[in-house]
Amino acid sequence: MKKIIDPWGAKLPESYEKIVKDFGLEQYRDNFPEPNRLMRRGVVFAGRDMNIIAEAIKHNKPYYVLSGIMPSNEKIHLGTKMVVENIRYFQEHAARTYVLVADLEAAATRGVSLEEARKTALEFHIPAYIALGLNPEKTIFYFQSDNKDVMHLAYEFSKKITLNEFRAIYGIADPGRIMSALTQVGDILYPQLERRMPGIIPVGIDQDPHIRLTRDIVNRTKEKYKFFAPAGLYHKYTPSLDGSFKMSKSKPDSMIELPEDIKSVAKKIKKAISGGRDTLEEHRKLGAVIEKDMCYELLKMHLIEDDEELKQIHDDYASGKLTSGEIKDIACKKMTIFMQEFAHKLNKAKSQINKLNFIRFS
Amino acid sequence: MKKIIDPWGAKLPESYEKIVKDFGLEQYRDNFPEPNRLMRRGVVFAGRDMNIIAEAIKHNKPYYVLSGIMPSNEKIHLGTKMVVENIRYFQEHAARTYVLVADLEAAATRGVSLEEARKTALEFHIPAYIALGLNPEKTIFYFQSDNKDVMHLAYEFSKKITLNEFRAIYGIADPGRIMSALTQVGDILYPQLERRMPGIIPVGIDQDPHIRLTRDIVNRTKEKYKFFAPAGLYHKYTPSLDGSFKMSKSKPDSMIELPEDIKSVAKKIKKAISGGRDTLEEHRKLGAVIEKDMCYELLKMHLIEDDEELKQIHDDYASGKLTSGEIKDIACKKMTIFMQEFAHKLNKAKSQINKLNFIRFS
Numbered sequence: 001m002k003k004i005i006d007p008w009g010a011k012l013p014e015s016y017e018k019i020v021k022d023f024g025l026e027q028y029r030d031n032f033p034e035p036n037r038l039m040r041r042g043v044v045f046a047g048r049d050m051n052i053i054a055e056a057i058k059h060n061k062p063y064y065v066l067s068g069i070m071p072s073n074e075k076i077h078l079g080t081k082m083v084v085e086n087i088r089y090f091q092e093h094a095a096r097t098y099v100l101v102a103d104l105e106a107a108a109t110r111g112v113s114l115e116e117a118r119k120t121a122l123e124f125h126i127p128a129y130i131a132l133g134l135n136p137e138k139t140i141f142y143f144q145s146d147n148k149d150v151m152h153l154a155y156e157f158s159k160k161i162t163l164n165e166f167r168a169i170y171g172i173a174d175p176g177r178i179m180s181a182l183t184q185v186g187d188i189l190y191p192q193l194e195r196r197m198p199g200i201i202p203v204g205i206d207q208d209p210h211i212r213l214t215r216d217i218v219n220r221t222k223e224k225y226k227f228f229a230p231a232g233l234y235h236k237y238t239p240s241l242d243g244s245f246k247m248s249k250s251k252p253d254s255m256i257e258l259p260e261d262i263k264s265v266a267k268k269i270k271k272a273i274s275g276g277r278d279t280l281e282e283h284r285k286l287g288a289v290i291e292k293d294m295c296y297e298l299l300k301m302h303l304i305e306d307d308e309e310l311k312q313i314h315d316d317y318a319s320g321k322l323t324s325g326e327i328k329d330i331a332c333k334k335m336t337i338f339m340q341e342f343a344h345k346l347n348k349a350k351s352q353i354n355k356l357n358f359i360r361f362s
Numbered sequence: 363m364k365k366i367i368d369p370w371g372a373k374l375p376e377s378y379e380k381i382v383k384d385f386g387l388e389q390y391r392d393n394f395p396e397p398n399r400l401m402r403r404g405v406v407f408a409g410r411d412m413n414i415i416a417e418a419i420k421h422n423k424p425y426y427v428l429s430g431i432m433p434s435n436e437k438i439h440l441g442t443k444m445v446v447e448n449i450r451y452f453q454e455h456a457a458r459t460y461v462l463v464a465d466l467e468a469a470a471t472r473g474v475s476l477e478e479a480r481k482t483a484l485e486f487h488i489p490a491y492i493a494l495g496l497n498p499e500k501t502i503f504y505f506q507s508d509n510k511d512v513m514h515l516a517y518e519f520s521k522k523i524t525l526n527e528f529r530a531i532y533g534i535a536d537p538g539r540i541m542s543a544l545t546q547v548g549d550i551l552y553p554q555l556e557r558r559m560p561g562i563i564p565v566g567i568d569q570d571p572h573i574r575l576t577r578d579i580v581n582r583t584k585e586k587y588k589f590f591a592p593a594g595l596y597h598k599y600t601p602s603l604d605g606s607f608k609m610s611k612s613k614p615d616s617m618i619e620l621p622e623d624i625k626s627v628a629k630k631i632k633k634a635i636s637g638g639r640d641t642l643e644e645h646r647k648l649g650a651v652i653e654k655d656m657c658y659e660l661l662k663m664h665l666i667e668d669d670e671e672l673k674q675i676h677d678d679y680a681s682g683k684l685t686s687g688e689i690k691d692i693a694c695k696k697m698t699i700f701m702q703e704f705a706h707k708l709n710k711a712k713s714q715i716n717k718l719n720f721i722r723f724s
Contacts, residue, residue: 108518151513156470158541179520
């Protein structure tokens with residue numbers, strides 16, 4: 001049976017290395033200059049056409065980075081934080097930056113009206129993206145429901161793919177998923193209507209099907225449009241605190257949201273799967289099983305910027321000098337600081353929302 | 363195997379009576395007051411929820427009639443003429459009248475740009491509709507590609523139907539057809555965003571699947587939208603001049619287009635299948651096989667308004683008094699007059715195009 005990455009579902013890939021092989025991805029290997037934390041630590045692990053973007057950066061040629069906001073409720077999770085950090089990386093490397101609000105998708109699937117979806121985006125998600133490092137002055141925003149060009153592209157592209165081809169990419173096909181996917185393809189290519197240029201889409205690996213569909217459609221419409229195929233940049237899932245592959249909304253104890261009350265976070269961290277040994281004696285002797293420790297993963301992926309600091313903790317934990325309880329304390333303290341800073345920046349960003357560069361559509 | 367009416371394809375239903383039965387249609391039986399030629403002569407043969415519209419007419423309550431223009435090339439066929447005549451009937455019975463230009467569909471499937479599609483609609487199709495009796499002052503026009511509300515509805519509706527349900531209605535499902543169909547559902551319901559009211563969609567019977575899909579979706583979204591399910595009014599196909607079920611663009615000799623050079627039309631009429639007998643003697647004795655005579659069908663469906671006049675020709679042909687050659691002569695003369703009048707009215711309508719009521723979208 002053909003292997004499928006399912007961006008909507010619960011099926012989990014067996015290992016990232018296998019994904020790279022099965023889906024013909026390029027493994028991430030120091031592709032970009034001045035790599036960010038996620039790139040340096042293998043959290044960004046794969047991509048497509050990354051070198052086209054690296055060349056654009058190197059030769060100062062125009063390119064874009066694009067991402068979407070799904071404005072359902074006033075929460076984001078740590079996976080979104082990684083996306084924003086990768087957008088920020090490219091924004092700081094001269095990318096024209098597009099962030100769209102998927103209000104159509106939110107209205108169609110999350111039981112909110114278009115108006116509510118817009119309000120939530122303006123009052124929470126966009127400020128949250130800014131709080132996480134997006135530069136609002138250098139970002140072009142639009143609402144999907146305003147953007148007729150995206151809808152026109154989606155309509156046209158629907159004629160360029162068969163049901164079986166869709167199913168081969170997504171593993172499943174139904175009208176709702178087809179509409180969502182084609183609209184995303186429209187979003188991904190929209191910046192090129194103004195100017196043909198390469199673009200990169202940083203996403204969780206589960207979103208690769210959208211990149212593949214877009215690349216197929218670029219190929220099928222090349223005579224008419226001459227679009228550049230989008231590059232992809234994929235990060236790993238933020239691991240679930242209970243040790244399962246991916247945080248999941250169906251298991252609230254497994255995931256940390258932004259914002260989240262620090263007491264609630266502390267409780268989850270206390271319960272998280274650790275890499276500590278059964279007894280202190282054994283732990284001092286053998287050291288921790290670091291790859292099992294979810295709090296260490298949190299430190300590595302999200303909470304410690306400085307590589308030296310992280311390495312020290314790693315080595316001390318590996319040698320048994322640090323206990324799993326101490327790792328949890330560190331994670332708890334760092335998370336408290338992060339949550340406080342996030343709350344502060346979020347409030348500040350909310351006050352700037354009137355100055356955003358929204359595309360005005362005629 | 364389940365029977366399917368295929369609005370895109372070439373499969374032909376065996377008989378209209380069977381269609382009525384198989385698809386649970388209401389047979390048309392004097393449903394409407396002051397019936398037009400097509401209603402009086404059984405060319406309009408079925409519908410859905412016709413009595414809701416009849417009640418609206420009777421009690422002078424608001425309702426709408428809606429149709430779409432596919433602006434590919436500067437030709438329409440006689441089937442379109444029937445649609446326009448039925449729109450006109452409801453327009454003359456106080457219906458709020460909507461005519462949309464399916465420029466998105468034309469651009470996606472007919473290899474024209476949106477701009478070309480619009481131009482063709484403005485320079486030919488809309489004037490042709492006016493020439494065929496549409497009152498431009500009482501008609502609300504819009505371009506599909508301008509109408510974000512229609513696209514938003516299509517997006518939302520995509521989540522309300524499964525692939526199997528789509529396939530059960532259309533017999534086939536692929537992304538292109540799904541996008542077209544959902545957009546048509548959006549068009550059909552769009553007038554009700556402003557005001558909930560019943561509406562009727564006069565179409566060829568092959569378009570019934572769109573009405574069924576719309577009715578299903580109205581049912582599934584009733585809590586949110588409380589739309590009225592659209593009524594349908596179905597006319598028979600204009601028979602092919604070669605005696606096959608339906609005129610077809612793949613057999614140019616079988617069909618008459620508007621406009622068409624009268625010499626070309628005359629040639630096709632000369633070659634058309636007739637109901638005449640093998641010899642004149644036999645014909646005088648037995649009379650014509652009228653139901654086989656395509657030129658008589660043209661007279662009945664399109665060319666003779668006066669019932670008495672038609673009946674006289676019918677009786678004289680049935681008795682053998684009129685020959686098939688004479689029927690062809692009559693058809694030829696009437697068609698010449700019709701084509702001349704159409705050309706005249708078309709030119710006049712073209713000069714009025716600036717005064718149309720196009721919806722201006724913000």
